[in-house]
Amino acid sequence: MADSARRTGRPRSAAADRAILDATRSALVELGWSGLTMGDVAMRAGVAKTTLYRRWTNKSEMVVDAVAVLFDELELPDRGSLRADVEGVVLSFAALLERPEAKAA
Template identity: 65%
Template structure:
């Protein structure tokens, strides 16, 4: 098992923060596996600790609840999204991100976690706030980076008023609805048609 430092060791610099990335990785991997295997109801803190090989105290020092743990697991997966290293056009950047995002949403652990969190947040305003702050808002970095790239290539001008929040909502909302609500695959034709629609609203 992964244990905390022995008593008498140096005190943590910031109370409640993870002190072992090895334990963190094991816990998040266990949470994703349980979400994939047992669904939202199958995710319990006790089972996560057992599967990760850590003490419950180790788990609760990092994440106080199932919701916090699921948010962390989702955020970690979404943080793997990035624009292509050799993106040459705004269209190529958007198409690549849409494909990657759709592939993530198709994973059972991501689908289960997101739908479970959203369902529970309908009666929990604090949870909605955490989802927005820790899952949604950080991914707007992709829109900011894509906009900066497009401006540097001259595809859009610095005078173009591109609403980052609106662009994010259009892209992320459409892909989430298509994959999770409509339960349709992100076929090549669909990705290309959707990208054409988005680009037509961004490029003069």
């Protein structure tokens, strides 16, 4: 890797990333889209606002990433047939979209 392509400074904290995304979803449920602010998320996550802005340029990007994490929870069931498998995925996806944080996003 070329020196210019290497990242300088301290590596990002995975724990801070999780805390920020959790705080974003929590704030989204409690405050809604219009009430959610970068400052509120930073306070809930226990980080500085600059920490958020190093990762995301705006609230929209942060919320997209926070809600996208939920899609990692989707399970691909093996119900014995393609039709049943597809039905299972669709039902899981529908349940995910019913979650308060997904609705608020």
